[in-house]
Amino acid sequence: MQPDPPRFTRRNEFLSGCRDELPILLGVVPFGMIYGLLALSAGLTPGIAQSMSSVVFAGSAQFIAAQLIHERTPGGVIVLTVLVVNLRHALYSASVAPYLRPLGQGWKAGLAYLLTDEAYAVAITRYLRDNGKTVVSPYRHWYFLGAGLTLWLSWQWSTAVGIFVGARVPASWSLDFTLALTFIALVVPSLKDRAGAAAAVTAGALAVAGAALPYKLGLPLAGLGGVLVGLGIESLRAEATGEGRPA
């Protein structure tokens, strides 16, 4: 697309990671403020509410944990619930792992800590965009770091604003919807073949069907179902065309 090959530097990668994370913040920042407000009204101390944002660093799990603390749930149950709600991150981990393979332990641990839904969505989109290119940047982990750190900082300060200032975006603005819109913006252009589209539609339909399941279990199950359907269709088409491995 570009006439000149792009210049690959750590700085450029880091900054474009930060930039590509920005649209998502429209959804994340109100979410963080609401979390801060809800956590306090659920009876958490400001210290606990804020430290959960850096120690757990996972939006929906934090909302659930705050609710459980409000209900005086035993600590062990809270730990188990957060673990189950965050199991989908193991899928993300498997998904980015091949790209992080050459990195040292420190980088792996740091990027794993930053591997939330929103950072994953931006980082994996970048990695998949690079697939098939002859020359890829050797500094793509800096892109991941930029995206992840931008999200992390925004989550911390928006939690703090929710806790201490009590500022609130009126619910009638429906700004939470920007999160769904961001995911649409990332998924739709990535659907390049029938198998990928079938995986997406299957997972979406299963998630709707399983929305009432406890602990958000519908989400990982729907994801698994979508992946299986995608694989099945890919195999069928590969057989039909007689190719060993489809592109």
Place this chain on the structure above:
Amino acid sequence: MSYLPALVAAGVLTFLTRLSFIALLGRFELPPLAARALRFVPPAVLSAIIFPELVLRGGELQLGWRNARLLAGLVAALVAWRTRNVFLTIAVGMAALWGLQAVLSG
């Protein structure tokens, strides 16, 4: 502060979940089937987050034209498909949502 140990444990387990495959992949090869499956993880998981957001209102399935989020989401999908622009998709999607909410409640 009695919940602090539970939160630290929850945080450590979340971190280990995220680290799991990233740390292990250096030690063993991913089976070819698993590598093929990984390609489908992003569209599947993200769609599993998007769909309920669009068609469920308070736990009820709403597929009709009175569901402003569903219509705005479809408009956004069209914009995303044609332009591949994240900001434009969000801007048009939010404008569609606000417009539809005003029309449908009026």
